[in-house]
Amino acid sequence: LMPIRNLLQKIPNLLLRLKPCLLMSPISVSQFLPAELMKFDVVIFDEASQIVPEDAIGAIYRGKTIVVAGDDKQLPPTSFFLKSLIEEFDWDKIRDEDVEVFDSILDECIGVGLPIKTLRWHYRSKHEELIAFSNHHFYNGTLITFPSAIAKHEALGLKLVYVPDGIYDRGGRRDNIKEAEVVANLVFEHFQKYPNKTLGVITFSIAQMTAVEEAIEQRRRHQPEFEHFFKEDRLEGFFVKNLENAQGDERDVIIISLGYGYDPQRQITMNFGPINKAGGERRLNVAITRARERTILVTSIKSSDIDMKSTKAEGMVLLKKYLEYAEKGPAALNLPKQKQGEFESPIEEDVANVVRQLGYTVVPKVGYSSCPIDIGVVDPNSGNYLLGIEFDGATYASSNSARDRDRLREQVLSQLSWKIHRIWSPAWVARRESEIKRLATAIEEARKLQTKVERQTANFPSENCTEDLPAKADVHKVQFSGINKIGFPYKVHELNVNFNSHVKVSSSRSGMVVPHIEFYREENRQLQSRLLEELVREEGPIHFDVAVRRLASAWGLRRCSPKIVQVVKDALNLLLVSGKVITKGYFLWPPDMREVPVRVPVADVPESKRALEHVPPEEIERAMQLIVQYALSISVDSLIAETAKVFGFSHVKEKSRQRLYDIYKKLLFEKKLECTNNIVTLLNK
Structure with a gap:
């Protein structure tokens, strides 16, 4: 076989x-x-804070x-990182001079005065508690973050789990076994309560990472039913990593395991x-x-x-403050008075x-960043x-463009469960009574909508549907046969979207043409x-996940993201409010359907075969009874x-x-079937 370098030297033009x-x-x-044969128009460095200049040249x-x-507030390149890959360290004996922090290519570019574009809007965190500490202590409050309409929920925000009997084995394994066991318990508790949410564990040392892995492995041997949660998936699968390897995930x-603490003495x-x-704070x-x-x-x-x-290490100063933040909440940040409300x-x-006067509590300036929501009405x-x-x-005026003010901000807030009502000052002064009526109507509609949607969608999964979508089938070419004894052939209904899934939009600044996915546009809801x-x-009852994939597939989208799931939820909410669709668990039903027929898959129509959890x-x-x-x-x-x-x-x-066995037991309980000596028959009435 030819070495890769030699091959690329022979085909530089063909390769590109x-x-x-x-x-x-x-x-x-x-x-x-x-070097001389292959040149590129653009070279992009990602996670540049970890790349030393000599590697980038x-x-x-x-x-x-x-x-x-890159982010110069995150992991720097260090001699420690390179050394820790091949050596075991006794943390108690490491001196400061053993860890040298180098300048990265990002630092060098900033130092020579290259143009800088700062990305200030923070989208990742679905609860502001997750980013407020970093925004305050690392970014000096410059990030624009968005509060969640769900102020308190056990599945959102920052939670502290204190392990009072945890012991750090300083002179031995340099880990905390008790803390690792608590982490393992939390991992399995998470998969039991939130099976559709992704999970990762970050430890402060390699030794603690090993201890957590061993504790989890022991639980896996005794609870094999959880094995499918540990499948390999680089982007969304479960992981246990130490600090040095978590950037980018x-x-x-x-779950963060500190590990360090009091020793046996x-x-x-x-x-x-x-x-x-050095660099510990990053x-x-x-x-x-x-x-x-x-x-x-x-x-x-x-x-x-x-x-x-x-x-006096800055990393320890900030760790102490972060522990205090976890104990006391946002009050520990000591934000300026205006930001506190x-x-x-x-x-x-x-x-x-x-x-x-309408009977509701109000909270002024909801949020911890420089662009809070002016007033929050509390349920x-x-x-x-x-x-x-x-x-x-001021918040409205601080946005640089109408697009930021009137579209993007409200779009982000809607993804965080907010319903936004805007009041223009001139309108309030000139037509105060009519504006009060409009406000009262908005609050009442929001209350009714929240009550109805919470009742019907509380159990909907918020999973990341990342599996590939099936290719669209030409259902008109399939000749369905007659009814067999057990069921009807599943008839796949083709959804028609009357425009291209991607529309090219020309940028006025650069003249570049970029794709814009129409699926996310509010006007298509x-x-x-x-x-x-x-x-x-046509196909109800249908599982919510299947509906998400089918709707996305109709737009030509091959993979489902959390953003796509949220779009479909928003579309569904409109139907729930109008009563055009009802829900039973995760399934969407036509409102007038009383009994569902048994529908069986059809050869050559992959969309007709459903996963059992989607039936x-x-x-x-009904299938069991037949x-x-x-x-x-x-x-x-x-x-x-x-x-x-x-x-x-x-x-x-x-x-x-x-699941099939549980449904069978339900039929027994409802006396629709009976079982004697392990033989099932219809109940004689």
């Missing part, structure tokens, strides 16, 4: 015609791409333009591994900003246990008084926010609701197996088998 965009590490560029030489993307929920030293070494920033929805901090010490007289103008105060039942009221004041109603009418329980019940009716009598195991075969499965996994 076949693959005009190459994804490589800086070192690979230097090793494999001939080869790629820079090969590019006409460079784009250096994100998950719905992150109840002594504690201020040596917390890389945290109190490692901390990485760890605490990996979660989208929830961070769980597991620690055997409290903030008061960290003695700042023994160390004051009215900006007399009009805002007047509106707040009107809302109070008296849940304590969450019913409505956000925004004015044409009515169309999506109509298509969803059509899908439910309504009512349909499975099987028993035609068989006259059948064993329990055979009934389960034959039911699976009806829906196209010759073998089923344990989870699916358990």
Whole structure:
């Protein structure tokens, strides 16, 4: 076989015609791409804070333009990182001079005065508690973050889990076994309560990472039913990593294990591994900003246990403050008074008084960043926010463009469950009574909508549907046969979207043409609701996940993201309010359907074969009754197996088998079937 470098030297032009965009590490560029033969229009460095200049030079030489993307508040390149890959360290014996922090290519570019474009809007965190600490202590409040309408929920925000009996084995394994066991318990508890949410664990040391992995492995041996949660998936799968390897990862929920603490002699030293070494504060920033929805901090010490007289390391100072933040909440940030809730103008105060007279509590300046929501109207039942009221004041004026003010901001807030009502100051002054009526109507509609949607969609999964979507089938070419004994052929309804899935939009500044996905546009929500109603009418009852994939597939989108799921939820909410669709669990039903027929998959129509968890329980019940009716009598195991075969499965996994068995037990309880000596028959009435 020819070495890769030799091959690329022989086909430099062909390679770039076949693959005009190459994804490589800086070192690979230097090793494999001939410098004189292969040049690029643009070279982009990602996570540039971790790339040393000497590694980047080869790629820079090969590019006409460079784009250096990174965060100088996150992981720097260090000699410690390189050394820790091949050596075991005794953290207690590491000296500060053992860890050298180098300048990165990002630092060098900033130093020579290259133009800087700062990305200020923060989208990842679905609860502001997850980013407020970093925004305050690392970014000086310059990030624009967005509060969630769900003020308090066990599945959102920052949670502290204190392990009072945790012991750090300083002279031995250098881990905290008790804390690792608590982390393992939290992992399995998470998969039990939130099976559709992604999870990761970050530890402060390699030794603690190993301890957590061992604790989880022991639980896996005793609970094999959880095994499918540990499948390999680089982007969304479960992981256990130490501080050095977590940058770039994100998950719905992150569990952080501190590990360090009191030793068996109840002594504690201020040596917390890389945290109190050079660049330790940047490692901390990485760890605490990996979660989208929830961070769980597991620690055997409290903030008061960290003695700042023994160390001046910036990482330790911020770790102490972060522990205090986890203990006390946002109050520990000591934000300026205006950010803690004051009215900006007399009009805002007047509106707040009107809302109070309507019987609701108001919270001024909701949020911790420089662009809070002017007034939040609190739901008296849940304590969450019913409505956000925004004015044409300082927050509105601070946006650079109408697009930011009137579209993007409201779009982001709607994804965080906000309903926004805007009041224009001139209108309030000139038509106060009519504006009060409009405000009262908005609050009442928000209250009704929240009550109805919470009742019907509380159990909907918020999973990331990342599996590939099936290709669209030409259902008109399939000749459906007649009804067989057990069921009807599943008829796949084709959804037609009357425009291209991607519309090219020309940028006025650069003249570049960029794709814009029409699926996310707010003006298409009515169309999506109509298509969803059509899908439910023709194929209902249908599982929510299937509806998401079918609707996305109709737009030509091959993969589902959390953003796509949210769009479909918004479209569904419109149908729920109007009563055009009802829900039973995760399934969407036509409102007039009383009994669901058994629908079986059709050959050559991949969309007709549903996963067993996507088949309504009512349909499975009916299939079981028909099987028993035609068989006259059948064993329990055979009934389960034959039911699976009806829906196209010759073998089923344990989870699916358990679901079928639970439905069978329900039929027994409802006296629709009876079982004697393991033989199932129809109940004689």
